[in-house]
Amino acid sequence: MDPNVSFEVRFWDDDRIKVGDGEPEFVLSFKTKNALARTFGDGFLGFGESYMDKEIEIEGDFRVLFNLGHRIDFGNQSLTLMEKINFALLFLRNQNTFSGSRRNVAHHYNLGNDFYQLFLDETMAYTCAYFHTPEDTLEQAQLNKFEHICRKLMLKPGESLVDLGCGWGGLLIYAAQHYGITGVGATLSQPQAEFAREKIRRLGLQDQIEVRHCDYREVSGKFDKLVSVGMLEHVGKKFIPTLMKNASLLLKPGAPGLIHSIGNDTPFQDDPWTMKYMFPGSHVPALEQIIHDLAENRLTILDVENLRYHYALTIEHWLERYEQNFDEVCKRFDERFARQWRLYWWVSTTSFVHGGNRLFQVLFTNGLNNELPLTRAHLYRDA
Template sequence: MGDAALRLKSLVEQLLGTPLPVRIRAWDGSQAGPPEAPALVVRNRRAVRRLLWKPGELGLARAWVAGDLDIEGDLYTVLGLMSGLVWERGEDARSLTETLRDPGARAAVRGLVRLTGLPLPPAPPPEEIRRPGHLHTRRTDKRAISHHYDVGNDFYETVLGPSMVYSCAYWPRPDATLEEAQRDKLELVCRKLALTPGQRLLDVGCGWGSMAVHAAREHGVAVVGVTLSREQAAYARKRVADEGLTDLVEIRVQDYRDVTDGPYDAISSIGMAEHVGAEKYLEYARNLYRLLTPGGRLLNHQIARRPQRDEETYHVDAFIDAYVFPDGELAPVGTTVTQLERAGFEVRDVESIREHYALTLRRWVANLEADWRRAATLAGPGRARVWRLYMAASALAFEGNRIGVNQVLAVRTPESGAAGLPLRARTWN
């Protein structure tokens, strides 16, 4: 047995200036570190080369997606232990040249180069997508949505389960089923919107049609659902037909900016606004305001990040941007509320359900791991690894209060000032 693991552990600790909290198992079968600790498996020298050429989160992500790195033990434990050790400069993570400017790191880097070699940078995995130069045009939004959602409906069924809801569930108790919690979330949205038979609902970013079907079946409303994903639309239309709801539900492949057949009595936007982008958010809010009848309600369900002391230094997450949501931009909840009110809405309620998303993500990860072979066959091993890492890391981020998720209820209040909400709005009658 060789000594690559011991050398690698020593050099990485020298580079980081702190002990590694995990065990290292290297490509030559050697191991180093606490024997009881979970292991970071370095399958080949290419994994280290990726980190040398792209230090930080993006290099680690490329090695993980390509299968050059793996984890032996509990994924959540390793992610928690490693989260504070990766230097990160947003999407501009330090290059090898910048790293070598640090005198204290040069010896460690030279040792890593001797251990692994340093040819040309390894090509990124094919699952990586380049961030477009101009975000949130109709063309780039459609491309980004296709990258994320047109992975295959069978793959998403494996992860999401029968509910096919790809947003935070609303848990009555931690041991409830995922399907029960997703049903409760859809019902909560319907109650906040005060849906009644005969009303018109616009579901923006309708996904696989779960909200549209639930609202039509349980509340008798006429629903228009819009998505940019053709695979989602085909799946949603079949669900609508199978439920016998074609007279109430229409599913369109359409950009929300192109919806012109208002007014609607209510609008649901569940897990869609994260794709809109900071520069386009006011336009998004004004479009939805325009489509509502006076007195109509909007339920905006959206992930939020914590505000920075200096917002100008904020950068998108390098891994999420390259592999998951190439158009995704998170904003603090206060910014979202401000933009909705600038568009003319009166914000009447904000409910944080952060812990609910952590529970939801852990269930999705469990589904993926339980049927890993099928998921990897359907989407490809690299894409399945992307989803496993992204969902597990996101669960920890919600649990650690680094990100949150909020349901914002806003009203197009008429000139009379009568918003139409009960005096005790949280009863949602």
């Protein structure tokens, strides 16, 4: 335990435990005996559900609390036998078959475009941004990300780009506007597809790019470049090889592709709370799995970049905007839902700073390509 950390734990019967000297940096309150039992019995799943139900409250700096949790690896606490059975059933029910993927995507991404507009910026990018400096605005950092990816892919006018899991179409639109590409994006979220299509029409780009409401496994054709930003972690462990196989089929020989995904340095147990409430069917892969499954499909790795801290900065922006609209979220849904998402932001931002989460961008080619630049100078010209 850090000797400089001071905090207090309060219980339902007014009993208190004080740790450290000075003013507590946070106060963790267990409002019921059940909340304490569930936290120690079911780990973060029990803690998370108790917080959602207002049986746990956190006052002060939540970052200190969750940083301590990451340091003691609280998320890997063993589940009870019943929770293990329930988690196994949840896992089996949420497999990313064609029908399962649509159901899992709808759970998180079909909450309404207006909900996401409460905390995203004008680009509607819902993935890690790229900060040239910590003072960059969220929108500038998202545009930086688009540019960084376009440079990695070495896009040229007239080339074709396929974007698997294109979200609200931000990257595809940026590439069309700034690099003159043609392209196809795929998303399983109907609201995302409708939003992207309307924006493409409004910008007069409909002759260059299109967004399809379809599964990534339903996209066909041959493309000069491929990108997938923030989708790999949603396809499930079983289907990561399928995504890599599709990438090899969609890319022309020697053509570059880029995978942008949350990951871990080593294999890590999926979190039951996140799987149940935020991202059913998801799996955060270890880097070794990503590399292995690329190589198995003769996709040759060129570059791996870890943008871990950039994601912490990104989520801090989202969290600030979310808190400003917390009451509105309560009105649109309910307070339990609003507290669920707040907890997700709290855990996520601290995990990228002190926990196991990483953000990998993996650049590769479909087989060997001996015509690529010898250095990375093209990434940083006039940056």
